[in-house]
Amino acid sequence: MTSAWERLLAEPPLSRYRGVLGEPAASEALARLDAELDWQRPSLRLYGREHPIPRRQVWMGEPEARYRYSGRDFQPQDWHPDVADIRERIRTLLASQGIAADFNSVLLNRYADGDERMGWHSDDEPELGQAPVIAAVTLGSERPLRFRWKQGNGEPFNVWLPHDSLLLMGPGCQASLQHALLPRRIPGLRISLTFRRVLPLAER
Numbered sequence: 001m002t003s004a005w006e007r008l009l010a011e012p013p014l015s016r017y018r019g020v021l022g023e024p025a026a027s028e029a030l031a032r033l034d035a036e037l038d039w040q041r042p043s044l045r046l047y048g049r050e051h052p053i054p055r056r057q058v059w060m061g062e063p064e065a066r067y068r069y070s071g072r073d074f075q076p077q078d079w080h081p082d083v084a085d086i087r088e089r090i091r092t093l094l095a096s097q098g099i100a101a102d103f104n105s106v107l108l109n110r111y112a113d114g115d116e117r118m119g120w121h122s123d124d125e126p127e128l129g130q131a132p133v134i135a136a137v138t139l140g141s142e143r144p145l146r147f148r149w150k151q152g153n154g155e156p157f158n159v160w161l162p163h164d165s166l167l168l169m170g171p172g173c174q175a176s177l178q179h180a181l182l183p184r185r186i187p188g189l190r191i192s193l194t195f196r197r198v199l200p201l202a203e204r
Helices: 025-036 081-095
Strands: 005-009 014-018 043-046 049-052 056-061 067-069 072-074 105-111 118-121 134-140 143-149 157-161 165-169 177-181 190-196
Touching: 014 157, 025 081, 025 134, 025 190, 081 105, 081 134, 081 165, 081 190, 157 165
Parallel strands: none
Antiparallel strands: 005 014, 014 165, 043 049, 056 105, 067 072, 105 190, 118 177, 134 165, 134 190, 143 157, 143 177
């Protein structure tokens, strides 16, 4: 990879890129997405009880990109122009590295402050295929994404995700690692956009 990319792991491939949009475009996109999206706080069923998620989210993408998460089906909203633009910029960045990325959907998560969080998980739902590629863009407050190995073959580690950065989780990351956004005493709004490809029914 070129010097603009930071390789964090070679196997499975995990890389970070800074400056996806540049300023002031990144801060302007953060403000528009915060103000214009229909942010939702759905409840998920865990151990027989309903719990509202500790953040707000939007599922967005092509009409066929339906997604099932924690027992619920999500129908995508239409592309917001800023999100569609970010997707195209990611495609260009990845194409420069010889990576074809046909993302047809994105999960946006809105964290109002450091108390809002995402628990331990892997993006390994059947709809994403055997070895998905996930591209996660951060806008707003910098926070660390915590990783741990599923088989215990390494120490947990943090990846700090600054404003206007991209984290690329390549093939094998979801099979080998779990990740979480844990509570931190870090102020400020953060919006993450995790782009992915939901497979059509015939390919699952």
